[in-house]
């Protein structure tokens with residue numbers, strides 16, 4: 001199969017295009033002919049080796065974490081899918097490889113593609129949608145009437161989080177560039193703070209939860225916006241010891257995680273709030289739920305640009321440049 005892969009960690013030049021043998025199919029696996037795959041920041045973090053402590057991989061490693069396509073073959077014990085089914089998936093973190101013509105995924109991480117979405121639109125949702133859903137429902141346990149501050153409301157995770165938080169009955173304040181304010185209001189944000197012209201911590205007060213995918217400076221400033229007992233959730237920076245333990249990181253590495261989480265945990269204590277770093281998980285059941293939310297019109301994808309599969313390098317470079325206004329998707333089958 002044609003694929004984009006790396007043989008060692010490094011910059012964009014490490015990404016090779018070539019033929020690799022298709023992955024083997026286990027009894028509970030589904031082989032998917034991919035029609036589209038989305039680009040996520042974790043793709044270049046993995047390529048650079050920045051996620052090495054959490055995601056140890058063997059080479060050659062096909063990059064790409066989520067996608068949409070058609071089931072070609074199923075393992076002997078697979079019950080939920082049959083060849084010909086249109087599906088989408090956030091691949092298991094140990095078995096990524098969506099920048100390829102086909103992929104093999106555990107049945108447990110696959111869900112039926114929302115019928116109203118194209119493969120391109122569907123491919124853009126699993127990773128960001130699941131991240132938003134898990135942080136809002138499992139970590140923040142957001143209740144109707146509460147208020148959440150969603151940073152980067154125009155981004156992949158942010159745009160899904162704004163829509164899902166509204167669906168959960170919360171009031172949403174979001175940060176975004178002025179040019180994206182209308183878009184983010186359209187997703188359901190009541191207030192949009194232009195992070196270029198205003199310091200959000202000067203205008204946002206007493207929210208119940210904050211979701212941050214921007215970085216540590218944003219996380220630390222966010223504690224000024226949260227009510228006592230509220231929670232600041234980080235998904236970009238600051239994995240701490242609590243997370244390392246739960247995730248199963250070797251104890252030898254815990255001191256490094258203690259250091260990474262020291263500042264936000266100190267800020268949480270100072271403000272009487274809680275801090276949590278979250279690393280999303282692949283989950284086919286939850287993805288089925290997102291499918292139903294898409295069908296109900298609650299959640300819609302936000303695709304900026306589509307590249308042909310042969311231009312996966314260009315697609316990654318475009319997404320990495322930070323210029324995208326929504327998700328970037330590569331298309332294996334036009």
Ligand SMILES: NC(=O)c1ccc[n+]([C@@H]2O[C@H](COP(=O)([O-])OP(=O)(O)OC[C@H]3O[C@@H](n4cnc5c(N)ncnc54)[C@H](OP(=O)(O)O)[C@@H]3O)[C@@H](O)[C@H]2O)c1
Pocket residue numbers: 040041042045127128131151152153154155156157158175176177178180195212213214234235236278279280281324325326
């Ligand atoms: N831990 C996890 O499980 C997990 C899961 C998914 C993603 N992540 C991480 O979360 C981060 C975001 O991912 P993503 O897919 O949502 O990225 P993305 O779509 O590439 O985010 C781009 C958006 O960030 C916004 N942005 C940039 N700087 C900002 C700032 N200072 N304040 C507010 N918004 C800002 C931009 O908004 P404007 O265009 O409006 O300026 C742009 O829309 C990445 O670091 C990613 O690796 C982690």
